[in-house]
Amino acid sequence: MTGTLYGVGVGPGDPELLTLKAVRILQSVPVVAYPATPQGSAQARDIAAAWLEGKREIPITMPCMLDRGPVNAGYDAAAIRIAEELDAGRDVAILCEGDPLFYGSFSYLLHRLGERFPCVVIPGINSVNAAAAAAALPLMTGEQRLTVIPATAGDDALRQALLNSDSVAILKPGRHRPRLLELLRETGRAEDTLYIEQASRPAQQIIRRFADIPATPGPYFALFLVIRAGSSD
Ligand SMILES: C[S@@+](CC[C@H](N)C(=O)[O-])C[C@H]1O[C@@H](n2cnc3c(N)ncnc32)[C@H](O)[C@@H]1O
Incomplete structure (x- = not known):
């Protein structure tokens, strides 16, 4: 055996x-x-x-x-x-x-x-659900769609996700953080963006104002949540 x-x-x-x-x-x-x-x-x-x-x-x-x-x-x-x-x-x-x-x-x-x-x-609780819980924000409601994509996917794939999905979770931002901030601005999603480091851990940090997210390389255990406000019905 x-x-x-x-x-x-x-x-x-x-x-x-x-x-x-x-x-x-x-x-x-x-x-x-x-x-x-x-x-x-x-x-x-x-x-x-x-x-x-x-x-x-x-x-x-x-x-x-x-x-x-x-x-x-x-x-x-x-x-x-x-x-x-x-x-x-x-x-x-x-x-x-x-x-x-x-x-x-x-x-x-x-x-x-x-x-x-x-x-x-x-199964375990994944980082996207943990980050949404930390921010106490619905990821999607009703007919809305969520795309999960790593920062390593390349500009075209990230741009498509940001333009076509109501909600987008971008994992593994790390050294790509400055480029992601540019793409979020370019696609008009800056106002929908939250940045969360170390969700559920003692060092957890949530940045809700786009202008406060540092335009420098960041840590590995972090992600962006881009969330279009849903209907409250
Ligand atoms: C290789 S993936 C692993 C994902 C993991 N299996 C999950 O279920 O979430 C690593 C990425 O997950 C994200 N991540 C994992 N734990 C996290 C946490 N506590 N807070 C924020 N992001 C986290 C980060 O984007 C990190 O770069």
């Missing part, structure tokens, strides 16, 4: 936003794996720390680079290490910040291991 692979969403940062099911699975598995930076920081691990005592831990160290080659090699190596545990009959939970299937690195491991081992995914 092999072990089961769990993809566990640990939510956007506040440990109280783990689901009851995520906690139950974390209590039951002997092994956890999680993405970590080469410097050793691991957001998903920090969020779930209260439930990890006594577990065998496998950090999945990812180089911070745009080149897919070394990143894929990192996932290949992690998949081999995790498969050893599963082959030995031990269940493994892969911790994922937010939701595992929402721009989550778990998708890359699911691709490598999902056909060989039984797999169960526990």
